[in-house]
Amino acid sequence: MAEISKQQVKHVAHLARLAITDQEVEVMTKQLGDIIHYAELLNDLDTSQVEPTTHVLDLKNVMRKDEPRKWIDREDALKNAPDQHDGQFRVPSILE
Amino acid sequence: MSVFEYTLKELQAKLHNKELTVTELVQASFDQIEAVDDQIKAFLTLNKEAALKQAQQLDEQVDQANHPLFGIPIGIKDNMVTKGIRTTCGSQFLSNFNDPLYDATVVDKLNKENTVMVGKLNMDEFAMGSSNENSSYYTTRNPWNTDYVPGGSSGGSAAAVAAREVFFSLGSDTGGSIRQPAAFCGVVGLKPTYGLVSRFGLVAFASSLDQIGPITRTVEDNAHLLQAIAGHDPMDSTSANVEIPTYSDALKQDVKGLKIAVPKEYLSDQEGVNGEVREAVLAALKVYEELGATWEEVSLPHSKYAVAAYYLLASSEASANLARFDGVRYGVRTENADNMIDMFKKSRSEGFGDEVKRRIMLGTFALSSGYYDAYYKKAQKVRTLIKNDFDKVFEDFDVIIGPTTPTPAFKVGEKVDDPLTMYANDILTIPVNLAGVPGMSIPCGFSKDAGLPIGLQIIGKHFDESTLYRVAYAFEQATDYHKQRPHLGGVKS
Numbered sequence: 001m002a003e004i005s006k007q008q009v010k011h012v013a014h015l016a017r018l019a020i021t022d023q024e025v026e027v028m029t030k031q032l033g034d035i036i037h038y039a040e041l042l043n044d045l046d047t048s049q050v051e052p053t054t055h056v057l058d059l060k061n062v063m064r065k066d067e068p069r070k071w072i073d074r075e076d077a078l079k080n081a082p083d084q085h086d087g088q089f090r091v092p093s094i095l096e
Numbered sequence: 097m098s099v100f101e102y103t104l105k106e107l108q109a110k111l112h113n114k115e116l117t118v119t120e121l122v123q124a125s126f127d128q129i130e131a132v133d134d135q136i137k138a139f140l141t142l143n144k145e146a147a148l149k150q151a152q153q154l155d156e157q158v159d160q161a162n163h164p165l166f167g168i169p170i171g172i173k174d175n176m177v178t179k180g181i182r183t184t185c186g187s188q189f190l191s192n193f194n195d196p197l198y199d200a201t202v203v204d205k206l207n208k209e210n211t212v213m214v215g216k217l218n219m220d221e222f223a224m225g226s227s228n229e230n231s232s233y234y235t236t237r238n239p240w241n242t243d244y245v246p247g248g249s250s251g252g253s254a255a256a257v258a259a260r261e262v263f264f265s266l267g268s269d270t271g272g273s274i275r276q277p278a279a280f281c282g283v284v285g286l287k288p289t290y291g292l293v294s295r296f297g298l299v300a301f302a303s304s305l306d307q308i309g310p311i312t313r314t315v316e317d318n319a320h321l322l323q324a325i326a327g328h329d330p331m332d333s334t335s336a337n338v339e340i341p342t343y344s345d346a347l348k349q350d351v352k353g354l355k356i357a358v359p360k361e362y363l364s365d366q367e368g369v370n371g372e373v374r375e376a377v378l379a380a381l382k383v384y385e386e387l388g389a390t391w392e393e394v395s396l397p398h399s400k401y402a403v404a405a406y407y408l409l410a411s412s413e414a415s416a417n418l419a420r421f422d423g424v425r426y427g428v429r430t431e432n433a434d435n436m437i438d439m440f441k442k443s444r445s446e447g448f449g450d451e452v453k454r455r456i457m458l459g460t461f462a463l464s465s466g467y468y469d470a471y472y473k474k475a476q477k478v479r480t481l482i483k484n485d486f487d488k489v490f491e492d493f494d495v496i497i498g499p500t501t502p503t504p505a506f507k508v509g510e511k512v513d514d515p516l517t518m519y520a521n522d523i524l525t526i527p528v529n530l531a532g533v534p535g536m537s538i539p540c541g542f543s544k545d546a547g548l549p550i551g552l553q554i555i556g557k558h559f560d561e562s563t564l565y566r567v568a569y570a571f572e573q574a575t576d577y578h579k580q581r582p583h584l585g586g587v588k589s
Contacts, residue, residue: 016457038404042408056304059291081426082192089424092436093435
């Protein structure tokens, strides 16, 4: 496994929707590099014959009846929003 | 004697024969908070007016009350939503989340038993941390010595119980976040089996690991609290549909013939377990021998891989779960955004602290194209090996016992600059979450120099909380660590 580069850190920050400063890129490159280096410990183990565990309970798709029921209304849904207009969440422009 | 030294059962008797009122209990809670919370900083939000009003109403219903939790003041970790009461998750991002729309299932269940919620408890931001130093607000202090951390992430929940600010609290545990602070603060903390307690309304960190559990002063109280919150919930699709036993029945049985496994890795210098902690655990095992149990050394050979696997898995799940904090529906929004993507990025960067950003970055990386198999899937396979280690031991033993943490509490500021050193602190609690089994911490000693509590960890089979309570109760009855209290000022009555 390769070291993580500054370029990769910037790319990952974009994917994670985080704005990071140049200084944070420096720190993050070192810290993530250290953590990933540490995680390479796992390569000591041969897991070619091991199934992954995503979840410890023996649960498959849990379905319920598709019935309408009362939940929060529009007014309530909007009351913690930073910005709203005409009963909807307002956001900055999506298109340039 | 202060009212906080009574068990839930004793309190109910005193409420019934009118020696005490609910109002007095709730007032005692707020008096203690006023007296000591400047030092401890366990609470983020208080619910005083509503709590005292509810107490008055409950005082009129005392004669009909028939539940051990009736009228008892409690605190809730601030990552469980409370209808109409600010819920911050210890994060600046949710500093303005003043009006949550519903109660978490656990909060709803406790409300139905007429507990009185006095406030929301401090925590590491989004439950990411082992010291409370990652709270965006302030660092909760250890009631035994305020130079030391209370542990994390449920540091406020454990400190508030230890400091007698509330009778009990709820915490959540993803990699040790109930057990480690319970150990550091000298109280009883249980992480139930994954799926036993509903996660509906718990702000998700790592969904395949998170579990809510009770923090109390005694084992018996802990069993009563778990009874109230356990059970299937249709609102949580990972909630297990299993029959819930009466946990307090387990307290009537002894531990004669009980088979205890002691993993050699959990007493090892290599894992950083210090001498005092090892001695305290060995002394506890001697107590169990005297009570008629037997113990043998075993191996959980994949223990040393648990921390690495955990940080990859938990961070990956967190990076997906925390995508919901986008500044659109709740939380803070940046004031200077050019377009929507810019708004997402700036809002998140302004609202999240360093550790949360670091874990989102790590998780996003581990899930990203080209790295998924090497990191995320590899960690899931190692999780299988760790789970198999536990399954194998439980074929021959009833419980596993070891320390909860390698050392007692460390000083505020001591580990904050080095993420990997901080992570290593969770080495004995993380495997339990990866395996999904229940684990509990109870007090088993104090360090000589600083007088800080040491925690004994008891780990059980899936859905076998009853055995944990039986084993913990036997030790508690034979010792008096749980009767020690930190030397703080406050309520004396």
